[in-house]
Amino acid sequence: MRKLALSDEILLSVQQPARYIGGEFNMAEKVPNEQMIRFAMCFPDVYEIGMSHLGMQILYAMFNKREDVYCERVFSPWPDLDAILRKKHIPLFALESQDPIKAFDFLGFTIQYEMCYTNILQVLDLSGIPLHAEDRKENDPIVIGGGPCAYNPEPLAPFFDMFYIGEGETQYDNLFDLYKEIRNNGGNRWTFLEAAAKLPGIYVPMFYDVTYHEDGTIAEFKPNTPGIPATIAKELVVDMDDAPYIENPIVPFIKVTQDRVVLEIQRGCIRGCRFCQAGNIYRPLREHSLEYLKSYARRMLKNTGHEEISLSSLSSSDYTYLKELVTFLIDEFHGKGINISLPSLRIDAFSLDVMSKVQDVKKSSLTFAPEAGSQRLRDVINKGLTEEVILKGASEAFHGGWNRVKLYFMLGLPTETVEDMEGIALLSEKIAELYYDEIPKEQRNGKVQVVASSSFFVPKPFTPFQWAKMCTKEEFLERAYLVKDKFKEMLNRKSLKYNYHEADLTVLEGILARGDRRVAPVLEEAYHKGAMFDSWGEYFNNDIWMKAFETCGVDMDFYTVRERSLDEVFPWDFIDAGVTKEFLKREWLAAVSEKVTPNCRQQCSGCGARQYGGGVCFEDKN
Incomplete structure (x- = not known):
């Protein structure tokens, strides 16, 4: 029987104790040993939000398919438990084994939005892991970050050993193999970081230096160690059907934000909205085949008992086989008490016809x-x-x-x-x-x-x-x-x-x-003064942040109200996200001129994503 990290007395004194006990249906269970890589995967927000995140579930399933990796989950403790952990000196723990996070080889954060940054420091702090990468010792976990916010990792750079830029399915196996090889050959933390920094998609901040002009803009960003690449190219899954997916999603004991089976039908978007980061960093649009989706829909509904399936993408209406997929789902499941959720649809006659069949209009x-x-x-x-x-x-x-x-x-x-x-x-x-x-x-x-x-x-x-x-x-x-x-x-x-x-x-x-990196001390100061769960209205305290900027002598206006010149070096310019800076400049000038750019299926706009050799860029246009 699993021994819980928290006593019954503590669990009964906090909101939603099921957030902390693990043991859910389809949870991965392994017996850890010294040869196994232990990976704590963290969504730095409350359990109900984190358990609704698709990317985390995909990587959790993928990692645990390896016999030599045990991936476990950890979330930000709600303020009631946070106070108890600090008072009683209980280290933060993983849900599966209930072991302290500090005992793991890796602590991986999925960073989905900026307002979770102080929660990252909370998790490090409660785990007993030094906040700064440079202060970590040999036995501390390797702290790695990924997700959309990793496309500008610089405000978080001092707190992370490395960042993974792009989609996780492509390089993690190589990273784990490298870690095992270096560990088995007697290498140390530094040896691993230096070797990992040469893998595609891996950015190790300590191997890069930044210098600034007198006006505060960046003069130069370059590697400080031989053999380290000057540019980090994002990782991308070209053939979506080759990517692993989730056969047995974890079924939480409590209601979470997305309490349903989620079927990812495509990645990327053809639309080119100029404010949308996801529409650019996930280029090009890549689709799953209809048969792939049918197969996973059947398996996930069977393996979870969920009564709802949601189709996930940035723009579901652009999926080539949407009509066929929806027809299949209605025929296969609708009479069996399964609801079908269709977010990100354009409202047209087809969509309304479908929704009238799968939703209660009232x-x-x-x-x-x-x-x-x-x-x-x-x-x-x-x-x-x-x-x-x-x-x-x-x-x-x-x-x-x-x-x-x-x-x-x-x-x-x-x-x-x-x-x-x-x-x-x-x-x-x-x-x-x-x-x-x-x-x-x-x-x-x-x-x-x-x-x-x-x-x-x-x-x-x-x-x-x-x-x-x-x-x-x-x-x-x-x-x-x-x-x-x-x-x-x-x-x-x-x-x-x-x-x-x-x-x-x-x-x-x-x-x-x-x-850029000069914002990191503000983040740390705000955390030490009590900033946490900033994306939650009841906990966000703007005064804490204003005082932190003042204490650290950081000018907020430099980062906000200033219009940048076209030749300015940005903190994220060392990342190749697949869209060229020249394309983005053209689109910025087109915006100011009120010019519309056709979507990717109407006309190629030369964004740079063709370099990947797949997706919408290579669809038959005839």
Whole structure:
């Protein structure tokens, strides 16, 4: 019987004790030995969020297929348990074996969003692992980071031994083999790091130095050790059907955010939205075959008992065999109590027909993401969505029985004007009007509800907007108030609702997104002063961060409100993400000129992703 790291007394005193006990259905169970590589995989947020992350589950399944690797999970303890662990000096532990993280060979973080950065320090601290890579001893775990935020690893550079740039399925086996070889031949931590830094996709920050100009911009970023590559190229799975997937997903004891089987149908996106980092770093679009997806759908539903399957991708409507896949899922499972979830769909006649078959219309709302309130600004961001298409989709939805619509927008986009902002309220009003104009009174299912939400724009690395300036907190709020006031003028205002994101959190996210190594001390100072779970509104404390910037003498405006010159060296320029800087420059200039770039299936835009030899770049265009 497994011995738990926490006593019954402690477990009964914290929220959701099931977060910490492991033992879930389909959990990997092995008997560790000295020859086995022990890998603690961490999602630096609460269990319910981490267990919903697909990438972590794929790597967990892949690693545990190896007999010589035991991959276990660890998540950020919620503040109630965090306090107990510190008070009672209990080291943070893995769910599977309940062993301390400090006893593992690797501690791997999947870094999905900037506001989890202080939680990374929390996990290191509670594990008894020195925060700084340079302070770690021979027996400390190798700390490795991956995920989208690893495409600008510099704000986290001092805290990591290495980063894995790109998709994890391609190089981890080589990394593990190298680790075993060096360990068996009597090598040490330094020997391994130096050898690993020469593997494709692996970045070891300590082997690189940065120098700066007087104005604070980067003068040079280069290796400080012979044989270390100057550029790190991202790792990419070319043939998706060759990549391992999950046959036996873990089934949590408690409800998690994504409490369902997730079937990844493709990676990448053809759309080219200029604000979207994922659409650039995951290029080119690569699809799974229909038979592959059918096979895994059957196996995962059978092996979990889940009653819902969700199709995962950045833009599901662009999957070539979507109609065939959905038809299969409906025929195969719908009569057996299995719900089918279809996120990231364009709202058209086909999508609505499918959703009417797989969803309870009365319980669901439809989601549109216009992103901008005017066609001019949608052209600037290359959204590829016209007002005509939005209204046509809404009309078809209303005729199909829906009466709730969610609209997602961004405020603070480059070139934004008052007309663009007010357009958010005007477009929402047009959709509400459409319902009352087109649906006879006797056929209406109550009033229409249109909920518009705006997040605040954050320029991200490896997007055409990486050169853009960002609004201040005050500017963001002014724009939100302007939109809110416009909503009050609308005739159908009782059917409309408007929400907006937290401005101070957005500014901080922007600094961490485009920051360099000089931001790391601010992050550490904020953590020591109590910053944790910053992505959770009830725990985010902006004052802590403001004091940390002041204490460390770091100018926030340098990272946010400054528009970059086209020849500036960025902290992430040493990474080859597959899209060239020249392509991103062309797209930035096209944005300012309000020019639309066709999607990848309409016309190749020469982004650089063709170098991988697969995906949409090589589809038969005839």
